[in-house]
């Protein structure tokens with residue numbers, strides 16, 4: 430089968446490899462769509478997870494080709510989405526319902542060979558797959574499996590947005606746009622911040638009430654102006670940039686919470702310098718949120734399938750496996766808007 434194999438820093442090679450086989454409790458998936466995510470770009474650059482050789486790709490949807498004999502929930506022919514947050518089910522985090530924090534780190538493309546390939550063997554399938562509703566395309570499902578769930582869960586469970594609250598979303602990539610849609614649906618007044626007009630246009634389509642182009646004006650000052658000096662109740666950092674973390678923090682009003690969804694660079698270069706006195710004097714909080722345990726996916730899928738949450742505007746491009754490196758190079762120049770999804774695995 431064809432697969433994109435990462436063999437070293439920036440060494441992503443399209444090659445023929447052996448089709449995998451599945452364990453008794455795993456299943457073999459024919460991959461129909463896999464998103465090109467910024468965390469793949471990080472791995473390509475060697476920023477983290479330097480495990481070679483590895484087939485990248487952790488945003489996948491497909492059709493069950495074969496289910497192992499111990500698999501109970503799925504059978505051949507089922508349309509499935511593979512959540513990014515894979516887990517094995519026996520560690521303390523799994524047992525307490527936090528499979529996204531599992532010690533095994535069974536993330537496709539990191540813990541096992543991922544979805545930039547014609548087939549994937551998914552381990553512990555009963556807990557590492559979810560049905561894809563019939564009215565959602567594989568490409569939409571791919572976006573939902575990682576970027577969308579991250580924004581959705583960050584806003585619902587970490588920010589706990591209440592009706593009428595002010596929410597700023599910094600960074601309008603897939604995670605940020607999902608945050609915009611979710612916060613808007615929950616009744617928040619949403620301010621979207623980005624440096625690209627095209628991304629801000631999609632943010633408006635997804636429900637943003639205000640947009641700020643941070644390349645043209647200071648976003649913190651603009652937010653203070655929009656909120657009449659008060660600041661926002663929640664600021665979502667959906668970018669992973671230490672300077673933006675500080676801007677998010679400085680956008681908060683009293684009792685505000687900063688929700689950190691973006692991962693910054695490894696080591697001290699990624700550390701943000703947070704002013705401590707306003708943190709105390711405003712009783713502010715900073716909360717991290719990482720994708721979602723498996724049980725968080727079903728409610729999101731049902732809302733999207735019912736048309737209550739919008740995913741379509743995020744899907745801006747589709748491509749084939751051999752295009753992925755050029756997408757990474759565009760990411761170097763911050764030149765990708767929305768989500769690019771691979772749906773041709775033959776070349």
Ligand SMILES: [Zn+2]
Nearest residue numbers: 466488575576
């Ligand atoms: Zn991703």
Ligand SMILES: [Zn+2]
Nearest residue numbers: 518520523531
């Ligand atoms: Zn676990």
